[in-house]
Each structure stands twice: as C-alpha cells, then as structure tokens.
Amino acid sequence: MEPSKTAEASKIYLSVADGMPYWFSYAAPGDDPDFTRARVPVVLRVPTKLVRNRQIDTWGSRDAGAEAYTVTASIMPEAIEVWTGDEWVPVKQYNKIHVDDYEVGMDPNDSELLPPECDSFSY
Numbered sequence: 001m002e003p004s005k006t007a008e009a010s011k012i013y014l015s016v017a018d019g020m021p022y023w024f025s026y027a028a029p030g031d032d033p034d035f036t037r038a039r040v041p042v043v044l045r046v047p048t049k050l051v052r053n054r055q056i057d058t059w060g061s062r063d064a065g066a067e068a069y070t071v072t073a074s075i076m077p078e079a080i081e082v083w084t085g086d087e088w089v090p091v092k093q094y095n096k097i098h099v100d101d102y103e104v105g106m107d108p109n110d111s112e113l114l115p116p117e118c119d120s121f122s123y
Helices: 017-027 058-064 091-096
Strands: 012-015 070-071 081-082 089-091
Touching: 012 017, 012 058, 017 091, 070 091, 081 091, 089 091
Parallel strands: none
Antiparallel strands: 012 070, 081 089
16 A cells, blocks of 8 residues: 655654554565665654644554654654664664564564554554
8 A cells, every 4th residue: 555645854754553563564675675674664652742743644644544643843862762673772772673683575563673562454
C-alpha cells in the first residue's frame, strides 16, 4: 500500500505505537540488494509531553490505521530514544541497534527491531 501523501520536509511525523508496524514496513527497503544495509528501519520514541503543537495527520492516521500527528516544532535530541532490538536507549547510542539481524523483506512482526509494545500488523 502506497502512502497517500508526500512528506513535507518542514514537519516531523509521529504515530502512536499501534501505527509503528505500518511505518516500519513502509520504511523498509525493497528487494534491491544495494539498499539492504543502507536502509534498515528503526523505531524512535519521544515522551508525548515534549511534543508541542501537534496536529492530527489525517492521511497518516488513515494509512497506518492508528493516530498519527505532525509537528513543526523541534524535538530535543536528548528526549529521543531508539529501540535497539533489546532495549530503549538514548538516540546518541544508535550504534547499539542490531542492524545485522534485519533481513530485507521480512515480516515486521518477525523483526526484533519492532518494539514489543507495538501491536502486530497485517496487510
């Protein structure tokens, strides 16, 4: 399923955990072996209280089947965490992500790079 709208560079796109499997799958590389290591999807999180002036993203919510938002305000890097496959860590520790365990075309539900709190997803 192709997304309905092209992303705007001046916005940050966010979704609740239920929408992550869709975006994870969408961000995954296709079958092109040249992109296998260049594009490993990762999941970031930020506390809701630090997201100011969020607006509902109608298109993103429809595509993901879950609440999605856009914001134009900056998010402090110190507030962002990344899922490594085992745990949430500060984004500056991105080198802990288990990129070697990711396989192109794998079902997002089978990837340890999709956090367990994200509901399973099916097309």
